[in-house]
Amino acid sequence: MSKPKVAFYWCASCGGCEExxxxxxxxxxxxxxxxxxxxxxxxxxxxxxxxxxxxxGEIAVSFINGAVRxxxxxxMVELLRRKSQMVVAFGSCAHIGGIPGLANFSNRKGVFExxxxxxxxxxxxxxxxxxxxxxxxxxxxTLPEFFDTVNTLDQVIDVDYYLPGCAPPADLIMDxxxxxxxxxxxxxxxxxxxxxxxxxxxxxxDSKPEKLQISELKRVHLTEVDPEKCFLAQGIICxxxxxxxxxxxxxxxxxxxxxxxFGPTDEVKDFGLKAMSSIASIFNIEGEKDMSEExxxxxxxxxxxxxxxxxxxxxxxxxxxxxxxxx
Amino acid sequence: MGNKITxxxxxxLEGHGKIEIFLDDDGNVANAYLQIPELRGFEKFSEGRRxxxxxxxxxxxxGVCPTTHHMCSAKALDDxxxxxxxxxxxxxxxxxxxxxxFEDHTLHFYFLGGPDFVVGPMxxxxxxxxxxxxxxxxLEAASEVIAIRRKxxxxxxxLGGRVIHPVCGLPGGVSKGVTPEDREEFIQTAREAVExxxxxxxLFNDIxxxxxxxxxxxxxxxYKHSTYYMGLVDENNKTxxxxxxxxxxxxxxxxxxxxxxxxxLDHIDEHVEEWSYIKFPYLKNVGWKGxxxxxxxxxxxxxxxxxxxxxxxxxTPLAQAEYERMYEILGGKPAHNxxxxxxxxxxxxxxxxxxxxxxxxxxxxxxxxxxxIPTGTPTEGIGVIEAPRGTLYHHYKTDExxxxxxxxxxxxxVNNSPAICMSVKKAAQGLIKxxxxxxxxxxxxxxxxxxxxPCMACATHSLPxxxxxxxxxxxxxxxxxxxxxxxx
Ligand code: SF4
Ligand code: SF4
Numbered sequence: 152m153s154k155p156k157v158a159f160y161w162c163a164s165c166g167g168c169e170e171x172x173x174x175x176x177x178x179x180x181x182x183x184x185x186x187x188x189x190x191x192x193x194x195x196x197x198x199x200x201x202x203x204x205x206x207x208g209e210i211a212v213s214f215i216n217g218a219v220r221x222x223x224x225x226x227m228v229e230l231l232r233r234k235s236q237m238v239v240a241f242g243s244c245a246h247i248g249g250i251p252g253l254a255n256f257s258n259r260k261g262v263f264e265x266x267x268x269x270x271x272x273x274x275x276x277x278x279x280x281x282x283x284x285x286x287x288x289x290x291x292x293t294l295p296e297f298f299d300t301v302n303t304l305d306q307v308i309d310v311d312y313y314l315p316g317c318a319p320p321a322d323l324i325m326d327x328x329x330x331x332x333x334x335x336x337x338x339x340x341x342x343x344x345x346x347x348x349x350x351x352x353x354x355x356x357d358s359k360p361e362k363l364q365i366s367e368l369k370r371v372h373l374t375e376v377d378p379e380k381c382f383l384a385q386g387i388i389c390x391x392x393x394x395x396x397x398x399x400x401x402x403x404x405x406x407x408x409x410x411x412x413f414g415p416t417d418e419v420k421d422f423g424l425k426a427m428s429s430i431a432s433i434f435n436i437e438g439e440k441d442m443s444e445e446x447x448x449x450x451x452x453x454x455x456x457x458x459x460x461x462x463x464x465x466x467x468x469x470x471x472x473x474x475x476x477x478x
Numbered sequence: 479m480g481n482k483i484t485x486x487x488x489x490x491l492e493g494h495g496k497i498e499i500f501l502d503d504d505g506n507v508a509n510a511y512l513q514i515p516e517l518r519g520f521e522k523f524s525e526g527r528r529x530x531x532x533x534x535x536x537x538x539x540x541g542v543c544p545t546t547h548h549m550c551s552a553k554a555l556d557d558x559x560x561x562x563x564x565x566x567x568x569x570x571x572x573x574x575x576x577x578x579x580f581e582d583h584t585l586h587f588y589f590l591g592g593p594d595f596v597v598g599p600m601x602x603x604x605x606x607x608x609x610x611x612x613x614x615x616x617l618e619a620a621s622e623v624i625a626i627r628r629k630x631x632x633x634x635x636x637l638g639g640r641v642i643h644p645v646c647g648l649p650g651g652v653s654k655g656v657t658p659e660d661r662e663e664f665i666q667t668a669r670e671a672v673e674x675x676x677x678x679x680x681l682f683n684d685i686x687x688x689x690x691x692x693x694x695x696x697x698x699x700x701y702k703h704s705t706y707y708m709g710l711v712d713e714n715n716k717t718x719x720x721x722x723x724x725x726x727x728x729x730x731x732x733x734x735x736x737x738x739x740x741x742x743l744d745h746i747d748e749h750v751e752e753w754s755y756i757k758f759p760y761l762k763n764v765g766w767k768g769x770x771x772x773x774x775x776x777x778x779x780x781x782x783x784x785x786x787x788x789x790x791x792x793x794t795p796l797a798q799a800e801y802e803r804m805y806e807i808l809g810g811k812p813a814h815n816x817x818x819x820x821x822x823x824x825x826x827x828x829x830x831x832x833x834x835x836x837x838x839x840x841x842x843x844x845x846x847x848x849x850x851i852p853t854g855t856p857t858e859g860i861g862v863i864e865a866p867r868g869t870l871y872h873h874y875k876t877d878e879x880x881x882x883x884x885x886x887x888x889x890x891x892v893n894n895s896p897a898i899c900m901s902v903k904k905a906a907q908g909l910i911k912x913x914x915x916x917x918x919x920x921x922x923x924x925x926x927x928x929x930x931x932p933c934m935a936c937a938t939h940s941l942p943x944x945x946x947x948x949x950x951x952x953x954x955x956x957x958x959x960x961x962x963x964x965x966x
Contacts, residue, residue: 163518167541167642174641176628177621250538253523262519266757267750270521271873271886273757274747274766285752289500289508292753297517318541318642370880372530372555372648373851405639405646406653410534455879459527463535 155211155332158190158202159241160231162224163251163301164217168242171318178325185332186211190231199227202234210234212331214314216241218248218467219302221295232308239327239343243317245304246342247414247422248467250317252301253459255466259299303468313342316398317412317464323397344397348416349409352396355381363433368454371408382408383433388460393419393426412464421470423461427451497927499906505913510903512895514756524885529558529856529876532885533647536872539889542585544643545578545634546865546890547872549720552647554872557740558859558880559649559852566845567651570637572720573664573837574644575863577633579719580671580830582866583782583823584630587678588623596685615681626674629667630834636660651849658844668835672796675828679800682824687807697808700908701816701926703900704729704771706761706778708893709785710864711736716793717785717829719864725788726761729773731812735763739862742871746888747776749896758896759888769900777900780868780893781930782822787812792825794832800825816901819929856880865890867930894930901926 161169175182189210190202213235219225232238243249254262267273267280285292304310314327327343330336337343350356359381369386376382382389382403389408391400395416402409415422431451451457462469502508520539527535533551537544549571556563563571588596588611596611612620631641637654638644646653656664686692695701711725712718724742726735737745748757749766760766760776767775778784792798804821805811837843861872868890875884905926909915 165538165541165544167538167544170541170642174628174631176624250535251518253527253535254519256526257519257522262517262522265522265525266517266519269884270748271743271884272746272748272759272871272888273750274762275750279750279752281750281755282752287500287509287511287753289502292498292511292513294513294753294755317538318640370528370530371653372559372650375849375851376653378654401635401639402645403639404654405637405644407639407645410531455881456526456528459531463531 154185154187156189156209157186158210158213158231158235159188160190160213160215160227162215162217162228162245162304163220164242164244164249165251167318168216168244171242171321171324175321175324178321182325182328185328199230202230205234207233208236210236212237212239214239214241215304216245218244218251219304219307220251220254220298220300222298223295225307228304228308237311237331238304238308239312239314240304240310241314242319243315243412243414243464246313246315246468247465248301248303249412249464252303252465252467253463254301255471256458259297301467306467311339312336313414315342315344315395315413320398320401322399342395342414342417344395344413346417347396349391349394349396349398349400349413353381353391353400353403355379355403359384365433368430368450370455376406378406388430388454390426390461392429393422410460410463414465414468422465423458423469423471426461427457430454497902497923499903499910501910501913505910507903507907507910510899510906511753512756512899512902513754514895517755521885521887524874524882527882529555529859529874529880529882530648532872532874532882534643534645536887537643539887541642543578543582543865543867543890545574545638545641546863546870548638548644548647549575550861550863550865550870550872552649552652552861553721553739553863554859554861554874555647555649556859557861558856558874558876560854561650561850561852563651564845564847564850566655566842567848567850568721569837569840569843570652570656570848571647573656573834573843574634574637574646575720576830576834576837577630577667579866580675580827580834581627581630581634583827583830584623584627584674584678586866587820587823587827588620596681614685619677622674622677626670630671633664633667648849649852653849655846655848656843661838661844664838665835668831668838671831672828672835675824675831676796678824678827682821686821693807696815696817696821700905700922701901701929702814703779703816703897703904704814705775705897706734706764707784707787707812708778708780708869709788710862710869711789712793714793715790717789717791717826717864718793719826719830719833721863724862724869726778727788727812729771729812729814731787734761739871740860742860742862742873742888746871748888748892754895756892756895759893760896769896769903771900777896778893779897780890781819781866782826783813783815783819784868785864786822786825792829794829794836796832797825797829800828816926816929867891868893891930898927898930901929 213231215228240246263280267275281294283294283296323344363383365386367386371387387408390411391409393415394409394411395413398413419425498511500508533548536547536551539547596614634641634644638646706726706728708726710718710722712722723736724739728734735745745762746759747762748759750757761778764776792801804825808818855878856876858875863870870890871888873886874882876882902923905923909922
């Protein structure tokens with residue numbers, strides 16, 4: 152029997168997901184043995200026409216990382232979708248938008264203004280900005296346009312599975328590869344990580360009281376942090392309640408709170424909204440049983456940059472999707 | 479109007495950086511353009527974010543060097559809040575940083591740029607990759623490369639939570655300390671790293687320096703540019719990656735400027751062109767004269783060879799010995815040979831390993847005073863660090879709550895963007911004569927480009943680009959007459 156064909160592809164990503172594959176280290180040899188890698192731009196030479204020449208469905212599985220924000224990326228993932236039996240959204244950006252998805256708070260115009268005009272280190276008296284078509288003395292040069300909005304992979308093509316994380320940890324990658332090779336797969340649409348929340352798996356969870364009550368929110372950089380105790384119990388916002396488990400509590404291990412790179416658990420529709428309501432529900436002012444809505448609102452208002460915090464990794468996949476732009 | 483050659487380094491990356499070469503009517507190179515076709519706008523969407531999240535946001539500029547952005551951001555926060563990390567915290571940061579510089583230089587030398595040399599600059603492009611390296615050095619040595627990278631990266635995981643996008647940096651220190659058991663392990667790894675650095679140097683000696691053909695390529699005129707050089711130095715003017723003063727030397731090697739990272743705006747300006755999303759930094763006090771060499775041009779270079787040129791030596795013994803030997807063979811300082819960036823990278827790999835060992839052996843890293851909690855009101859902060867690919871600046875302005883109002887970044891590879899354009903042009907000029915395109919063009923231009931280890935993720939704040947090239951030669955009607963391509 153011939154080996155299953157596998158493709159790796161990257162869209163608008165930082166390269167960290169590629170490093171995650173390289174970080175399989177010695178294990179990567181096992182993968183290479185079991186499959187035929189037909190496409191891996193970072194490591195192997197690649198010609199798009201080779202992919203185009205393949206039969207539809209010839210590739211067993213394509214792992215695609217990065218969000219989608221250019222025409223070329225869109226065309227490439229559509230092509231891979233056609234040629235692949237299975238598509239796995241690999242990493243936070245493909246899964247939920249990732250940090251670059253915060254760009255949905257702004258637009259191309261705002262970026263240009265900042266980078267080419269107002270930046271402190273830029274000297275641009277004649278107001279030059281890059282153009283998609285430019286005539287230089289020797290001829291013509293072109294630059295591609297990029298979309299104003301960052302998209303998750305499943306907003307542009309059909310996705311079978313998701314491997315979460317920024318970047319996905321080695322054990323989950325290996326588990327997914329093994330499950331695929333053995334044909335031992337959960338229903339379509341499954342996120343290939345824990346079913347539980349991060350809190351459920353966190354070794355600080357025991358120090359989280361049954362009924363959490365905090366009356367003041369603290370910022371991690373201004374607070375002495377107890378390395379044994381649940382962050383929330385210390386008044387520091389940690390997003391473990393809403394976040395899917397499976398990362399091995401990596402940030403908590405470094406004594407830092409979770410920021411939700413694994414995305415929401417199955418029960419959660421909108422990560423940011425759920426995170427906000429969870430935080431609201433644990434507020435309590437000393438002596439009072441429950442806070443009034445108004446008081447809760449006041450405390451919520453005291454949170455600095457709530458949108459940037461609760462949607463840090465998932466803005467493109469959220470109900471906000473992007474802020475409404477004037478133009 | 480002559481012919482146009484398109485070198486698209488990112489066939490693999492679909493539009494994330496390309497080089498266009500135009501020929502004049504005689505078929506000689508008229509000009510070369512490195513175009514960066516994407517921009518993600520980190521400067522913009524950082525606005526409104528909490529300052530303390532910046533060390534967790536900015537690493538996503540690049541998954542290859544997230545530790546650089548993380549540390550630079552933490553240093554910018556130190557400055558923003560006017561808080562000094564305690565000695566142990568500084569050492570822990572530098573320990574993480576040394577592990578990172580070591581593993582990143584190792585990645586580049588063995589997997590990315592080094593194959594040009596290890597396998598040979600004249601070898602077919604198809605062999606100049608990691609598989610070719612394995613063939614040349616043997617599987618055992620290749621496994622060692624994988625193993626030492628894993629072990630040094632484990633140090634970052636242990637202290638930073640994640641090796642891809644670490645999270646431990648805070649204004650005034652780090653979130654996690656070192657245990658005695660960790661330290662034992664770090665010392666062991668650091669010793670192995672020093673041995674590995676020796677092995678790499680030996681390999682370079684045997685394969686590259688032992689081969690006259692290679693040495694001729696390194697010192698040859700095609701790969702030479704006389705520019706200014708920039709790098710961080712310590713109080714003795716020795717190369718430092720984590721901290722110190724920014725020193726700039728002129729093309730003759732004389733100190734031109736020495737300044738604190740906080741004063742970068744007095745020394746650096748960025749020029750904008752219509753044909754690239756990347757900006758072109760230059761020395762403000764020399765001025766932008768275009769893409770040209772020499773004393774009167776503000777073009778400067780950064781990254782390994784530039785750092786060594788800008789310093790008076792290395793702070794550790796083995797690295798210092800290698801430093802002296804390198805300049806002796808290259809014929810003195812500063813060295814203008816672009817391909818010697820690979821060599822300088824190995825000298826730095828040695829320094830990173832030795833420094834890692836020094837720090838791991840330092841008992842102070844066990845001290846549990848690892849944070850000073852900021853008490854000041856934040857307004858403005860600037861951080862500077864030496865990334866593997868050059869000097870990196872993070873500059874934040876905030877309101878009194880520490881919410882980012884303005885962020886400005888000058889990212890490592892970007893400093894080199896004018897010089898990369900120049901190097902590509904010069905290599906092309908040497909290899910394209912009267913319309914005759916030498917078949918070695920692809921390799922040689924690619925080598926010019928790769929010596930800088932340009933990271934497109936950093937440069938464009940978009941994608942990394944360790945890249946094979948496609949050269950498309952077009953006639954003046956825009957019709958393709960010839961395509962050169964790897965494995966083509
Ligand atoms: S809130 Fe954070 S620290 Fe607390 S149990 Fe959940 S993941 Fe752990
Ligand atoms: S702790 Fe949270 S932010 Fe950190 S890796 Fe895990 S899921 Fe991601």
